[in-house]
Amino acid sequence: MAxxxxxxxxxxxxxxxxxxxxxxxxxKDIQIIVGMGTCGIxxxxxxxxxxxxxxxxEQDLKTVRVTQTGCMGLCYVExxxxxxxxxxxxxxxxxxxxxxxxxxxxxxxxxxxMVNDHVFDRPAADIVEEGGDQ
Amino acid sequence: MHRTICxxxxxxxxxSIEAHSTLIMLDFFETEEDLTVFVADNGSGMSPEQxxxxxxxxxxxxxxxxxxxxxxxxxxxxxxxxxSGGEFDxxxxxxxxxxxxxxxxxxxxxxxxxxxxxxxxxxxxxxPGEFEMVIxxxxxxxxxxxxxxxxxxxxxxxxxxxxTSGSLRLLRTYLxxxxxxxxxxxxxxxx
Numbered sequence: 334m335a336x337x338x339x340x341x342x343x344x345x346x347x348x349x350x351x352x353x354x355x356x357x358x359x360x361k362d363i364q365i366i367v368g369m370g371t372c373g374i375x376x377x378x379x380x381x382x383x384x385x386x387x388x389x390x391e392q393d394l395k396t397v398r399v400t401q402t403g404c405m406g407l408c409y410v411e412x413x414x415x416x417x418x419x420x421x422x423x424x425x426x427x428x429x430x431x432x433x434x435x436x437x438x439x440x441x442x443x444x445x446x447m448v449n450d451h452v453f454d455r456p457a458a459d460i461v462e463e464g465g466d467q
Numbered sequence: 468m469h470r471t472i473c474x475x476x477x478x479x480x481x482x483s484i485e486a487h488s489t490l491i492m493l494d495f496f497e498t499e500e501d502l503t504v505f506v507a508d509n510g511s512g513m514s515p516e517q518x519x520x521x522x523x524x525x526x527x528x529x530x531x532x533x534x535x536x537x538x539x540x541x542x543x544x545x546x547x548x549x550x551s552g553g554e555f556d557x558x559x560x561x562x563x564x565x566x567x568x569x570x571x572x573x574x575x576x577x578x579x580x581x582x583x584x585x586x587x588x589x590x591x592x593x594x595p596g597e598f599e600m601v602i603x604x605x606x607x608x609x610x611x612x613x614x615x616x617x618x619x620x621x622x623x624x625x626x627x628x629x630x631t632s633g634s635l636r637l638l639r640t641y642l643x644x645x646x647x648x649x650x651x652x653x654x655x656x657x658x
Contacts (some may be wrong), residue, residue: 337644342625346637369481369590371540374474379590386635395633401594403485
């Protein structure tokens with residue numbers, strides 16, 4: 334890959350604007366929030382954040398909001414990630430390594446099914462299925 | 468404990484953001500022998516009393532987590548530097564800001580790996596908030612010298628915001644290209 338200039342970056346954005354505007358209403362209510370406190374960073378949250386961006390690209394999801402926050406208070410299960418989207422309960426996932434991050438995109442966001450083994454907060458116990466998400 | 472030197476740098480940047488800084492500078496200067504990181508901000512700063520306790524892992528300002536008495540970021544950094552023979556310096560003035568400079572000796576066996584610069588700058592630049600950030604990256608060895616600068620507001624304008632997956636993907640591609648040419652350059656010149 335050649336070193337890109339800012340001008341080339343602007344041009345690339347212009348080229349992609351058309352497809353972005355076509356999709357501007359899709360997925361815009363989906364938000365992924367990655368915990369990046371000291372505990373999250375030490376547990377590898379940077380790689381988790383990167384995996385989300387890679388998988389969103391892989392799945393051609395261009396308008397999902399991806400943001401960061403500090404420690405969510407679940408330091409024992411870092412990296413932690415909150416997913417907020419329509420038709421699904423708000424969920425905080427724990428122990429989200431890059432592989433689980435990709436699984437969250439494919440299962441939670443695309444198939445609207447929770448990744449049960451990694452749910453650590455928010456949904457009531459009765460909607461988390463026993464026995465994992467195999 | 469953090470895995471890489473990049474993780475320590477990111478932790479310091481996050482401290483600056485949480486101190487309500489409107490301007491953050493991150494210098495990341497690397498040679499074959501060492502890596503020097505300088506983080507400076509114009510945030511809330513610390514009093515001399517707070518500054519004295521900053522390396523104590525059981526001290527925190529109690530703002531983020533009122534029921535906890537730990538603050539591990541700088542404590543871990545100071546410990547890792549002590550173990551590997553580097554240098555650490557911090558200066559802070561209440562109401563004016565904080566600057567932290569540290570150097571790791573890359574040849575010491577106890578020094579953590581450097582980590583991925585592009586991923587680190589990506590995470591630092593895309594942390595939410597209204598602040599400006601300027602990152603200066605330099606690498607120098609016997610065969611090659613390269614450097615580049617990143618300005619958050621400029622990049623945000625170029626990719627159309629820093630919070631949707633489409634614009635983040637563009638930013639990620641841009642940052643990776645800045646690092647990859649560096650590797651090509653270094654290899655090309657050394658061969």
